[in-house]
Amino acid sequence: MIYMLLNNEVLSASALAEKYNVSQRTIYRDIDAICAAGIPVVSYQGVNGGYGIMEEYKMDKSLLGSYDVESLITILHSMSTVFEDERALETIHRLQTVGQESQTQSLSMDIGSWRANTESLRLLRTAITERRVIRFDYINAKNERTNRIVEPVRLMYKYGAWYLYAFCRTRADYREFRVTRMADVTATLETFHRTHVVEQRERTYDMSRQAHKADVVLHFSVDSLAMAMDHFYDADKRFNDDGSLTMTLKIVNPAEARWLLSILLSFGDRVEVMEPAELRQVMKTKLEKMLSRYAEV
Missing domain, CATH: 3.30.70.240 (Alpha-Beta Plaits)
Structure with a gap:
């Protein structure tokens, strides 16, 4: 309801009640709760009256156009599918109140590639967030199998595949690991406190x-x-x-x-x-x- 109010000039209690399939009495209670939370809701009287939020409190809509909203929703939806991220879904619901409901979706994205195990991706992302050391067997480009102990830094999706960027304790340096080549991935109970700086490495070509x-x-x-x-x-x-x-x-x-x-x-x-x-x-x-x-x- 807050996002509906933020993205409309004035909404009547009856319109809000119809939107959320509740009684107008429930809307009045919700408005009181929103005001108690510190959001400045203004009541407008008259035939075209209703509720709105002070203009000074609203974000300038020119900063977030319908194209931006559509792109953000598309990216977040794909991310939420891979990682089952409830926070991303909540953000999607909020952004959908900003966009135009009648607008035809012009972009679709699916980064949950069949070549990557989504369970491994979720495990890796959790390990990154909780700063947990992970272990796994890895097959490199030379078909050599090695056991690695790493401090995960971030997941990257590039060249149509998922990669893990991490500090490899085995090699004492930063490495990129292709997720499809990782086996027996385990998040240990050990946490790391080292601050990792992600370097943007540009691909250089030998002319x-x-x-x-x-x-x-x-x-x-x-x-x-x-x-x-x-x-x-x-x-x-x-x-x-x-x-x-x-x-x-x-x-x-x-x-x-x-x-x-x-x-x-x-x-x-x-x-x-x-x-x-x-x-x-x-x-x-x-x-x-x-x-x-x-x-x-």
Whole structure:
């Protein structure tokens, strides 16, 4: 009711009673309680009378337009879904009184990726809030499994995945851990008191490496167009007369790019590497090795 009063000039007792499905007598009691809490409610007499809040007490609405409200609600709703955050839901309800009810929602967001365990995310966020040390097993990019003891600092969502930024006691330095690679995550009873400063690390690029990118030409069959567009959305595209798709992308040392090889193998027989020859050979060697595992079938 407070937020309704803040975002309207004057509201009658009957309008408020209808809005909240209560009697006008209940509205009068609620108004008295709001006044007792120190919020300056003004009573206006006459045909168009009712209740309002002193203008000096209100926030300038120009500071928070309908676009801002919609964006905030979208972000908070996605956050509340992942973390089951009741405070975020309360804020959403408040913001909804500011926005226009008839406005069509133009933005939707879902950061609760299927690639992340929401229970782990909630555990990590609680550990950050309570400043608890956590333990977990971690698989790094080299496929090495190590046990880590860290002081969690913050959760980050970037590149379509969740990461934990923490001070790793095992390495005595700050590290970013991809949540999907963390296993057996446990929040200990130990709390830490160290003050952690989150550094904004900018990604730097080696211009010399950028200059030595090679063209990779891929040919995708008709039944793999959507998957190809998802993986290589920024590549140069050419749709062929038979409905197939040829893509050209620039990759640093493509024959050594393990991530690229993994993606290409996921297409099965629906993709062919046209160029470079080195990558074609790597694909052939990998496929022959895979076939050798099924030689007795």
